[in-house]
Amino acid sequence: MTAPTAPATTAPGARAASDRLRRVAALARAETTLLVRNRTALFNALLLPLVMVGFFTLVGGLGDADPVVAATSVLTSLVSVCLLFVVYYNLTTTYVARREDRVLQRLLTGECTRPEILAAAALPALLVTLAQVVVGYAAVSLLVEPPGMANPVLLVVGVCGGALLFALAGAATSGFSRTVESTQLTTLPVVLVVLPFAGIFGAPGQSGALWEVARFTPLRPVVELVWLGVAGIDADGRTLPFAETFAAAALPVGVLAAWTVLAVLGTRRWMRWEPRR
Amino acid sequence: MSSRPIVSVRGARRRYGAFEAVRGVDLDVSRGELVALLGTNGAGKTSLVELVEGLAPADAGEVRVLGHDPYRERHRVVPRVGIMLQQAGFSSDLTTAETARMWAGTLSRPRPVADVLDAVGLAHRAGVRVGSLSGGERRRLDLALAVLGNPEVLFLDEPTTGLDPESRQATWRLVRGLLADGVTVLLTTHYLEEAEALADRIAIMQAGRVVREGTVAEVTASEPARIEFAPRDAAGRAVALAPDDLPRLAGRAGPAVVERGRVLLRTRDLQDDLEIVLRWARGRDLRLHELEARSASLEQAFLALATDRSPVDDRAEAAA
Numbered sequence: 001m002t003a004p005t006a007p008a009t010t011a012p013g014a015r016a017a018s019d020r021l022r023r024v025a026a027l028a029r030a031e032t033t034l035l036v037r038n039r040t041a042l043f044n045a046l047l048l049p050l051v052m053v054g055f056f057t058l059v060g061g062l063g064d065a066d067p068v069v070a071a072t073s074v075l076t077s078l079v080s081v082c083l084l085f086v087v088y089y090n091l092t093t094t095y096v097a098r099r100e101d102r103v104l105q106r107l108l109t110g111e112c113t114r115p116e117i118l119a120a121a122a123l124p125a126l127l128v129t130l131a132q133v134v135v136g137y138a139a140v141s142l143l144v145e146p147p148g149m150a151n152p153v154l155l156v157v158g159v160c161g162g163a164l165l166f167a168l169a170g171a172a173t174s175g176f177s178r179t180v181e182s183t184q185l186t187t188l189p190v191v192l193v194v195l196p197f198a199g200i201f202g203a204p205g206q207s208g209a210l211w212e213v214a215r216f217t218p219l220r221p222v223v224e225l226v227w228l229g230v231a232g233i234d235a236d237g238r239t240l241p242f243a244e245t246f247a248a249a250a251l252p253v254g255v256l257a258a259w260t261v262l263a264v265l266g267t268r269r270w271m272r273w274e275p276r277r
Numbered sequence: 278m279s280s281r282p283i284v285s286v287r288g289a290r291r292r293y294g295a296f297e298a299v300r301g302v303d304l305d306v307s308r309g310e311l312v313a314l315l316g317t318n319g320a321g322k323t324s325l326v327e328l329v330e331g332l333a334p335a336d337a338g339e340v341r342v343l344g345h346d347p348y349r350e351r352h353r354v355v356p357r358v359g360i361m362l363q364q365a366g367f368s369s370d371l372t373t374a375e376t377a378r379m380w381a382g383t384l385s386r387p388r389p390v391a392d393v394l395d396a397v398g399l400a401h402r403a404g405v406r407v408g409s410l411s412g413g414e415r416r417r418l419d420l421a422l423a424v425l426g427n428p429e430v431l432f433l434d435e436p437t438t439g440l441d442p443e444s445r446q447a448t449w450r451l452v453r454g455l456l457a458d459g460v461t462v463l464l465t466t467h468y469l470e471e472a473e474a475l476a477d478r479i480a481i482m483q484a485g486r487v488v489r490e491g492t493v494a495e496v497t498a499s500e501p502a503r504i505e506f507a508p509r510d511a512a513g514r515a516v517a518l519a520p521d522d523l524p525r526l527a528g529r530a531g532p533a534v535v536e537r538g539r540v541l542l543r544t545r546d547l548q549d550d551l552e553i554v555l556r557w558a559r560g561r562d563l564r565l566h567e568l569e570a571r572s573a574s575l576e577q578a579f580l581a582l583a584t585d586r587s588p589v590d591d592r593a594e595a596a597a
Contacts, residue, residue, distance in 0.1 A: 019385070022382060022383075023382065023383045025382065026378075026379050026380075026381070026382020026383050027379060027382070027383065029379065029382070030368070030371060030375060030376075030378075030379035033370075033371060033375060034368055034370050034371065037370045038370065097368075098368070101366040101367065101368060101369070102364060102365050102366030103365075103366050103367065103368055105362065105364075105365050105366065106362065106365035106366060106367075106422070107383075108332065109330065109332065109360040109362060109365065110355070110360075110380065110383050110384070110426075111352075111355050111356055111383050111384060111385060111426075112383050
């Protein structure tokens with residue numbers, strides 16, 4: 001056995017956690033460099049969300065809705081588009097590229113664990129998404145109306161939970177994709193199924209069986225949490241006081257957690273670490 | 278530290294579906310020793326090495342590296358081990374130095390990146406994108422990453438494939454330096470001269486088993502030496518000989534072969550039998566053209582094993 005080089009002043013758990021962080025940071029730094037050098041991925045991450053949100057807003061129109069509702073609508077579109085394209089699509093592509101380049105195989109020979117490798121690749125996408133939300137919030141505050149911040153905890157849970165879910169979904173989807181190009185097709189089913197039910201084409205408070213069922217689709221809980229977190233508006237369109245937003249968040253948080261568990265299982269089952277040939 | 282082997286494999290087996298790539302292998306590597314694992318394509322070398330690297334669990338038997346199970350106790354073993362896969366990739370848009378820095382950031386006790394790039398002769402390519410490196414340069418970057426973590430044990434899977442002779446020599450120097458520092462190495466290679474140059478011991482695998490193991494001298498000792506010549510008369514004309522005309526050797530190993538005017542004799546007693554052959558030739562007034570007498574080479578021992586045994590199952594190639 002080798003003697004520990006540093007005096008044992010830190011607990012082993014803290015030491016392990018800091019080692020973990022160091023490894024993830026080293027890989028995430030390289031991933032960020034790669035993102036900056038890949039023009040397509042960079043465009044998808046930085047400009048595509050703005051373009052799409054602009055398009056949705058023009059087509060759907062803000063109409064003469066309450067300015068807070070209008071501003072929050074734009075934010076929910078932005079978060080949804082970021083999760084689907086910056087996180088889900090980009091990460092599916094990234095995982096396929098690293099797998100086909102045999103980078104994943106190399107990383108497995110080192111000290112990093114599988115969750116660390118997945119997290120490191122996802123970190124730049126998560127940071128871009130958070131930055132998009134901050135910039136988007138500032139933009140709607142300037143251009144429309146400051147939408148307020150009813151419960152920032154729920155906003156953070158929604159955005160981060162959604163990013164985790166769609167990062168895992170990307171890892172699982174990468175297993176079905178032979179090449180980087182084919183991810184345009186393999187990611188399509190999730191995008192097409194999830195987007196119409198996300199509830200970004202209209203304010204909360206609509207009724208109907210489909211609208212209720214849609215609450216159990218993967219992206220919808222994120223949208224609900226953004227509405228609750230920013231405007232304090234629940235799925236029935238009521239504006240709630242701060243204390244009641246937590247209770248209203250129980251269902252979306254539960255749905256999000258359930259999908260995340262499924263995504264973990266899917267990743268374990270379908271994610272591949274060696275090239276598909 | 279006890280003299281327990283650093284790498285110890287007992288009765289290891291590994292299966293891919295119905296095909297068994299590793300069929301009960303025993304192998305030890307002691308501290309500071311280099312063991313070369315040889316075998317034809319599909320013999321199971323990579324499948325075995327992946328077991329000691331902890332990349333896959335053994336289906337049966339026991340695998341120990343530094344006293345631990347490298348698969349189940351991976352976190353204890355992997356910080357002290359360097360692995361160079363036969364095929365591992367890089368992101369081609371990162372530079373050589375960025376790739377090495379990234380890898381260093383994941384290690385418990387990394388060596389300085391610049392030192393290691395210098396040691397593998399890539400210092401002048403540090404700022405170049407990996408996509409622009411030559412095949413040999415990429416292989417040396419592979420080696421750089423494998424040794425970056427100051428490993429006590431190094432697993433090298435065909436480390437010099439695709440290298441030019443000069444780079445190969447440089448790699449050998451680097452590996453010898455590590456051995457001198459007490460690093461333990463398990464190496465697979467297709468180049469028999471590489472095994473002769475570096476290995477303390479070699480193990481030859483065939484169809485999932487280690488069929489021969491020992492020092493180069495021990496492995497070649499089991500193979501007979503060869504005496505070859507083309508008999509001519511005093512005027513230089515070829516002489517046709519039947520096997521019965523040939524001398525009776527003391528260490529005869531197998532029948533004599535007479536083919537296209539050349540005679541091949543195999544013996545376990547090269548010195549005495551060479552003398553017998555020379556006297557026999559003098560007595561008959563024969564000139565021995567193109568006379569060759571040599572002990573068995575590793576290549577000969579290897580080829581003898583490869584041709585003697587039943588052909589290897591082709592599926593092993595795909596699995597390896």
